[in-house]
Amino acid sequence: MSSPLLATKLYIPPARRNLVPRSRLTERLNQAFTHKLTLISAPAGFGKTTLLSAWTPRSDRCVAWASLDEGDNNWTRFWTYFIAALQMLREDLGENAQALLGAQWQRPEPPEGTSGFQGRAEWIESFLIVLLNQIAAFPDEFSLVLDDYHVIYTPAIHEGITFLLDHLPPQMHLILTSRVDPPLPLARWRARNQLIEIRTDDLRFTSEEAVMFLSQVMGLNLSAENIAGLETRTEGWIAGLQLAALSMQGRDDVHSFVSAFTGSHRYILDYLTEEVFNRQSTHVQTFLLQTCILDRMSAPLCNAVTGQNDGQMMLEHLERANLFLVSLDDECHWYRYHPLFAEVLRHRLRQEQPELLPELHRRASVWYEHNGWADAGIEHALATGDFERAAKLIEQVAEATWIHREPATLLRWLDALPDDLVRSRPHLSLSYARTLLFVGQFDAVEARLQDVECGFDASVADRAEVRDLVGRIAAIRSLVACYQGEPSRAVTLSRQALAFLPPDNLLVRAGVAINLALNLADAYRASADGAEANRILAEAAEITQAPGNVPAALPVLNLLGELETAQGKLRQARETYGRALQLASEYQEQSRQPLPVAGAAYVGMAELLREWNELDAATSQASAGIELSESAQDWRVLTSGMLTLARIHQAQGNPDGALHALHEAAQFARRSNITWLISRVAASQARLWLAQGDLEASARWAQRCGLGIGDEIGYQRESEYTTLARILVAQGKAGEALELLAWLLEATENAGLGATVVEVLMLQALALQARGDTRGAIAVLERALSLAEPEGYVRLFVDEGAPMAALLRVVASQGIAVNYVTTLLSTTRPGRSEGALPSPRSGPIAAVLPEPLTERELEVLGLIAKGLTNREIAERLVIALGTVKRHSHSIFSKLNVSNRTEAVARGREFHLLS
Numbered sequence: 001m002s003s004p005l006l007a008t009k010l011y012i013p014p015a016r017r018n019l020v021p022r023s024r025l026t027e028r029l030n031q032a033f034t035h036k037l038t039l040i041s042a043p044a045g046f047g048k049t050t051l052l053s054a055w056t057p058r059s060d061r062c063v064a065w066a067s068l069d070e071g072d073n074n075w076t077r078f079w080t081y082f083i084a085a086l087q088m089l090r091e092d093l094g095e096n097a098q099a100l101l102g103a104q105w106q107r108p109e110p111p112e113g114t115s116g117f118q119g120r121a122e123w124i125e126s127f128l129i130v131l132l133n134q135i136a137a138f139p140d141e142f143s144l145v146l147d148d149y150h151v152i153y154t155p156a157i158h159e160g161i162t163f164l165l166d167h168l169p170p171q172m173h174l175i176l177t178s179r180v181d182p183p184l185p186l187a188r189w190r191a192r193n194q195l196i197e198i199r200t201d202d203l204r205f206t207s208e209e210a211v212m213f214l215s216q217v218m219g220l221n222l223s224a225e226n227i228a229g230l231e232t233r234t235e236g237w238i239a240g241l242q243l244a245a246l247s248m249q250g251r252d253d254v255h256s257f258v259s260a261f262t263g264s265h266r267y268i269l270d271y272l273t274e275e276v277f278n279r280q281s282t283h284v285q286t287f288l289l290q291t292c293i294l295d296r297m298s299a300p301l302c303n304a305v306t307g308q309n310d311g312q313m314m315l316e317h318l319e320r321a322n323l324f325l326v327s328l329d330d331e332c333h334w335y336r337y338h339p340l341f342a343e344v345l346r347h348r349l350r351q352e353q354p355e356l357l358p359e360l361h362r363r364a365s366v367w368y369e370h371n372g373w374a375d376a377g378i379e380h381a382l383a384t385g386d387f388e389r390a391a392k393l394i395e396q397v398a399e400a401t402w403i404h405r406e407p408a409t410l411l412r413w414l415d416a417l418p419d420d421l422v423r424s425r426p427h428l429s430l431s432y433a434r435t436l437l438f439v440g441q442f443d444a445v446e447a448r449l450q451d452v453e454c455g456f457d458a459s460v461a462d463r464a465e466v467r468d469l470v471g472r473i474a475a476i477r478s479l480v481a482c483y484q485g486e487p488s489r490a491v492t493l494s495r496q497a498l499a500f501l502p503p504d505n506l507l508v509r510a511g512v513a514i515n516l517a518l519n520l521a522d523a524y525r526a527s528a529d530g531a532e533a534n535r536i537l538a539e540a541a542e543i544t545q546a547p548g549n550v551p552a553a554l555p556v557l558n559l560l561g562e563l564e565t566a567q568g569k570l571r572q573a574r575e576t577y578g579r580a581l582q583l584a585s586e587y588q589e590q591s592r593q594p595l596p597v598a599g600a601a602y603v604g605m606a607e608l609l610r611e612w613n614e615l616d617a618a619t620s621q622a623s624a625g626i627e628l629s630e631s632a633q634d635w636r637v638l639t640s641g642m643l644t645l646a647r648i649h650q651a652q653g654n655p656d657g658a659l660h661a662l663h664e665a666a667q668f669a670r671r672s673n674i675t676w677l678i679s680r681v682a683a684s685q686a687r688l689w690l691a692q693g694d695l696e697a698s699a700r701w702a703q704r705c706g707l708g709i710g711d712e713i714g715y716q717r718e719s720e721y722t723t724l725a726r727i728l729v730a731q732g733k734a735g736e737a738l739e740l741l742a743w744l745l746e747a748t749e750n751a752g753l754g755a756t757v758v759e760v761l762m763l764q765a766l767a768l769q770a771r772g773d774t775r776g777a778i779a780v781l782e783r784a785l786s787l788a789e790p791e792g793y794v795r796l797f798v799d800e801g802a803p804m805a806a807l808l809r810v811v812a813s814q815g816i817a818v819n820y821v822t823t824l825l826s827t828t829r830p831g832r833s834e835g836a837l838p839s840p841r842s843g844p845i846a847a848v849l850p851e852p853l854t855e856r857e858l859e860v861l862g863l864i865a866k867g868l869t870n871r872e873i874a875e876r877l878v879i880a881l882g883t884v885k886r887h888s889h890s891i892f893s894k895l896n897v898s899n900r901t902e903a904v905a906r907g908r909e910f911h912l913l914s
Contacts, residue, residue: 008296008328010085012065012145013053020205020213025198026055029175032196033061033141036168037189038175039182042200047238048177049147051203061173062142064088067328073154076627082146083131089142097131099585100624124156126620127627128163136169143173150178158183165189205238207231213238218245226255246279277348287314289353292345293360293380296328297335304367305360358384365389375409382416391421391428398431411435423451426469433476440635440673442480449473464502471501483674550587551595554580558600568754570608570791577605599628603641610648613794613827618648635672639665643684651795655692655889662688676717679705683720686727691799693892695730695899702727709743718748718756725763730898734771738764758788759796766800769807778811785817798827802896853894858912860887865904865913 029052032038040048056063066085072078083094152158162184165174176182189195205213210231214220222230230244277285290306291297302311315335318325328334337345349357361384368377374397381390394413414422414432422428433448452473478493557580564573584598602625609618622644629637642665649657662685669681686701707724721744728737741764748756761784768777788796797804805825812821853861856877863873870888874881892898895906907913 005081005084008334009067009069009081010065010088011329012056012063013049013067014327015050015054015057019050019054020209020217022051022054022209025051025202026058028196028198028202029055030059032175033143033173035196036165036174036194038173038196038198039186040175040177040198040203041179041181042198042203043179045238045240046200046203048203050238051198052145052147052175052177056145059143062089062140064142064144065147066145067147068149068151070151073152073157075154075156075160075630078152078154078157079127079131079160082144085144086135089140090138093138094131094134096134097127099588100127100130100620100627124160124623125163126623128160128167132164132167132169135172138169138171141171141173143175145175145177147177148179149176149182150180152182155183165194203238205231205241210241213241214245218242220245220248222248223255277345284314284317288318288345289349290356290360292337292342292349293357293383294364295336297337298333300371301364301367305363307363358386360384362386362389365393369393378413382413387417387421391417391425394431395425395427398427411439423454426452430469430472430476433473437476437479437483439633440483440671442484442673445476445480449476467500468502471497471499474500483672483676550583551597554584554595554597554601557583558597558604561601561604565604565607566753566755568758568787568791570611570755570793573604574608577601577608581605594628596628596634599625599634599641600637601625602628603637603644606641606648607644610644610651611795612792613651613798615648615652618644622648633671635668636674636677639668639672639677639681642668643681646684646688647795647799650688650691651799655688655886658688679717680719683723687719687723690723690726690730691801691893693889693898695727698723698727699731709740718744718753722756722759722763725760725767729763729767729770732770734767737767738771741767754787758784758793761787762797762800762804765807766803769803774810777807778814778816781807781811782816785811785820789817789820794824794827797824801893853891853912857887857891857894860884861891861903861907861912864888864891864900865907 029038040051042048056065064085065088066081068078068081072081080098083098086093087095161174161182165184168174186195190197207228211224211227214222214227214230230241277288280288287302287306287308291302294301294305297311297315299311299315302315303309315325319327319335325335325337328336336342361380365377365380365384365386368374368380374393378390378393378397381387381393390413394410394417398410410431414428414435417428422432429448429451433445433452436442436444436448452469474493474497478490478497481490481493557576561573561576561580564570564576580601581598584595584601588594602621604625606618606620606622606625609615609621622641626638626641626645629641642661646658646661646665649655649661662681665681665684666678669678672678682701683705686698686705689695689697689701702724705720705724707720721740725737725741725744728734728740741760745757745760745764748760761780765777765781765784768774768780797808808821808825812818812825859877860873863876868876870884871881874884877884888900888903891903895903897903897906904913
C-alpha cells in the first residue's frame with residue numbers, strides 16, 4: 001500500500017505578512033552561493049524556516065524546497081523527495097536517478113541494523129553520480145533547501161549528502177536547517193571555506209528587531225524598558241517574544257507581566273501557551289483541542305473531526321492570529337500546528353477531556369478511509385484503541401500492502417491488535433502468518449495458520465471460502481518447507497494448495513497464485529524436474545500479466561529468470577529479467593509508484609552481467625535491486641544482491657569491499673532465518689577466503705560444513721559442494737575432490753542444473769590437472785567450454801586464476817575453442833593489474849601467469865624468501881602491516897599457493913627470485 005508523494009512537502013512556505021526585515025541575514029544568504037553548503041542551525045523557535053521563506057522570493061536564483069519528517073529516514077524515500085524537489089525547477093531534472101529508486105511510502109522506522117548498509121559506498125555512489133551528472137547539466141544556478149534536517153538519523157543518508165556535497169556541481173547550493181548540528185564533516189568543509197553557518201546567536205532578534213517585531217508585527221505599545229526586559233529574558237528567542245506578545249494583548253499591567261517573565265525555553269513555552277490558550281474564545285479553544293490530534297489539517301478534515309462547517313474560516317483565523325499555525329501550500333488548503341504547540345494542546349486535551357479522544361480519532365479515521373488514506377485511518381483507529389475498526393481496515397488493505405511489499409507496516413499494525421481479535425478473524429490470521437513468514441519468524445507462522453484452521457466453523461460459512469483458505473494455508477506451509485530446506489514436503493504441500501485453490505480465483509487472488517507458483521518451481525528444482533517448474537512458472541506468468549496486475553507477475557518472472565540462470569540458459573534469463581524490468585518501468589511510469597518486488601530482477605540481471613564481465617553495469621544493477629528490496633525488507637533478495645556485489649568486488653581487485661559485502665549478506669541471511677541461505681553465505685565466505693589465500697580459514701569451514709558424497713542435494717545447496725571441491729584441490733586432495741565432483745555431476749545433470757554442470761566440469765579439469773592427468777583435464781575442459789561458449793560464460797573460468805589460465809593455453813594450443821579461449825585469456829581483473837608497472841622479471845612467467853606480480857609484490861616476495869616476518873617487511877618497506885598482508889594475499893592468489901613456503905618455491909620455479 002504505497003502512498004503518493006505529499007506535494008505539500010515540496011512547497012516553499014509562503015512568507016508571513018509584516019515580517020521584520022533581517023537584511024543582515026538575507027545578505028549572508030545571498031553571498032553564500034560561493035560556498036557549497038549553508039547550515040542554519042538553532043533550537044526550535046528561532047525563525048530558521050521563516051528566514052528562508054522570506055528570503056526565497058527575493059533571491060536572484062531559483063530555489064527548490066523539501067520539508068523533511070521522520071518518515072524520510074528510509075534512504076530511497078529521502079532521495080525520492082530530494083529529486084522531486086529538483087523537479088519543481090524542471091520536470092525532467094534527475095529522472096535517470098529517479099529510475100534507480102524504489103522507496104516505499106510511509107514505511108516505519110527501519111529495524112535496528114538495516115538503516116545504514118555499512119560498506120555499501122560503491123552502490124550509493126553509482127546512484128549519486130547519475131544524479132550529480134544530471135544536476136551538472138542543468139543550465140541555471142539554484143539553491144535547494146532541506147528543511148528540518150535534524151529529523152534524519154539514518155547514517156546512509158548522511159553518507160549520501162556528504163558524497164553529494166564533496167562533488168557538488170558549481171550551479172547548485174545546498175541549504176540545511178536543523179535544530180542540531182548534523183553528523184556531516186562540517187570541520188573539513190569549514191577548513192576548505194565551503195561552508196556558511198547561521199547559528200543561534202545570528203538568529204536572535206537584535207534590540208532594533210525586537211522593537212519592530214513587538215510594535216509593528218504584534219501591535220503592542222510597550223515602553224523601551226519593557227521591550228528591553230523581554231529581550232533580556234527571551235535572549236532574542238523569537239518564539240518566546242511571540243508568545244509573550246500574545247499573552248500581553250489586552251493586559252493592563254504589562255510591566256508586572258514582564259517582570260515575572262522568567263524560566264527556560266521549555267517552561268516559557270508551556271507557561272505562555274497556557275496563557276495564549278486561556279485568552280482565546282471558547283469556540284477557538286474547542287477547535288484547537290479537537291484538531292490537535294491531526295498531524296496535518298485541511299478544512300474538510302477539520303469539519304469531519306469537529307462536526308462543524310467552519311474549518312476553513314477557523315484555519316484562516318488562527319493563521320491571522322499567529323497562533324502557531326503553519327500553512328503547507330500556497331492555496332492555504334493544508335496546515336499544521338507548531339509541534340510544540342500541538343504537544344501542549346494534546347496534553348491539555350488528555351487532562352481535561354480524555355473521553356473525547358476516542359471519538360475524535362474515530363472521526364479522523366472515517367474521513368481518511370473515505371478519502372483514500374486507509375493507512376492514516378488505521379493509525380487513528382489504533383491510537384484510540386478502536387481495534388475492531390482497525391482490523392476491518394487492515395483486512396481491506398492487506399493485499400495491497402503485500403503487492404507493494406510493506407511487511408513491516410503490516411506487522412506493526414497486527415502486533416498492535418489484541419491477540420483474541422486476530423484469532424477470531426481467519427483472514428487476519430492468514431495475513432499475520434504470511435507477514436511472519438516474510439520476516440523469517442517461521443515458528444510463529446504455524447501457530448497463526450492453526451488459528452485460521454480453528455476459526456473455520458466459527459466464522460466462515462461459505463464452503464468455497466473454506467477451500468480457498470485451506471489452499472492459502474498449504475501455500476504458506478510450502479514456502480516454510482522450501483525455506484527450511486525440505487523439498488519433498490514442499491512438493492506435497494504445493495500440490496495440496498493446487499488442489500484446494502479455486503482455479504477461477506487465480507487472477508483475483510494473484511498473491512496466492514504467485515506463492516503457489518514459487519513453491520512448485522522451487523520444489524521441482526530441488527526434485528530434479530526443472531522442465532515442469534518452467535512450465536508452471538510460464539503459465540502463472542501469463543495468467544498474472546493481466547492489465548493492472550504487474551505487481552503479481554513480477555515475482556513469477558523473477559523466479560523464472562533465476563531458474564533459467566541455474567539451468568545455464570543465461571541469454572534466455574536475460575530476456576526474462578528484461579521483461580520483468582520493462583513491466584516494472586511501465587508500471588512505475590503509469591502509477592508513479594516504484595515496485596520493490598522488481599529488486600529481484602535487478603539482482604538477477606546483475607549476476608548475469610557479472611558473469612559476462614560487465615562489472616560496472618553489474619554493480620549498478622545490483623545497487624538498484626538492493627535499494628528496492630531494502631524498503632520491502634526482502635532478506636532473500638538482499639542477501640543475493642550482497643553476494644553478487646562481493647563477487648564483483650573480488651573480481652575488481654577490492655578484497656576489503658568483498659569482505660564488507662559478505663558481512664552484510666550474512667546479516668541479511670540471519671534475519672531471513674532461511675536455512676539454505678545462511679549455508680550459502682557461509683560457503684561464499686569460505687570461497688572468498690580461498691581466493692584471498694587463506695586456506696586455513698576455508699579448511700575450517702570444510703571441516704564443519706557436514707557435506708558428504710551421497711547426500712540429498714538440498715534446496716539451493718549446489719554452491720556449497722563446489723566450494724568444498726575447490727578446497728579439497730587446494731589442500732592437495734585431488735582424488736577426494738574428483739570423487740565428490742563425479743557424484744555432484746550426476747546429480748546436477750539429472751536435475752537439469754546446467755550452470756552447475758559447467759562449473760563441475762571445469763573443477764574436474766582443474767583437479768585432474770593437479771593430479772597430473774593433463775589429457776583427462778583437456779577432455780573434460782573441452783566439454784565444459786562447449787557448454788559454456790554459447791551462453792557467454794567468462795568469470796566462471798577467469799576467477800579460477802593461474803591454474804585455469806595455464807590449462808586454457810594448453811587447450812588452445814590443440815585448436816580447441818580457440819576464439820573463446822582467447823577471449824577468456826584476454827580478460828583482466830580490473831583493480832588488480834591495472835596501473836601495475838611491468839616487471840623486468842615478468843618475461844619467463846608471462847606464458848603461465850595471467851597476472852604478473854607488481855614491482856611492490858616482487859619486493860615483498862623477495863623479503864619473504866629471506867625469511868622476514870610481515871612486521872619486519874612493513875618496517876623495511878615503510879608501509880603498514882595490513883598493506884603487507886594484502887600484498888601477500890595477492891601474491892598467493894596469483895601464484896596459486898596457500899602459504900609462504902609454497903610462494904617462495906613457486907617464485908623460484910618462475911624465475912621471480914634471484
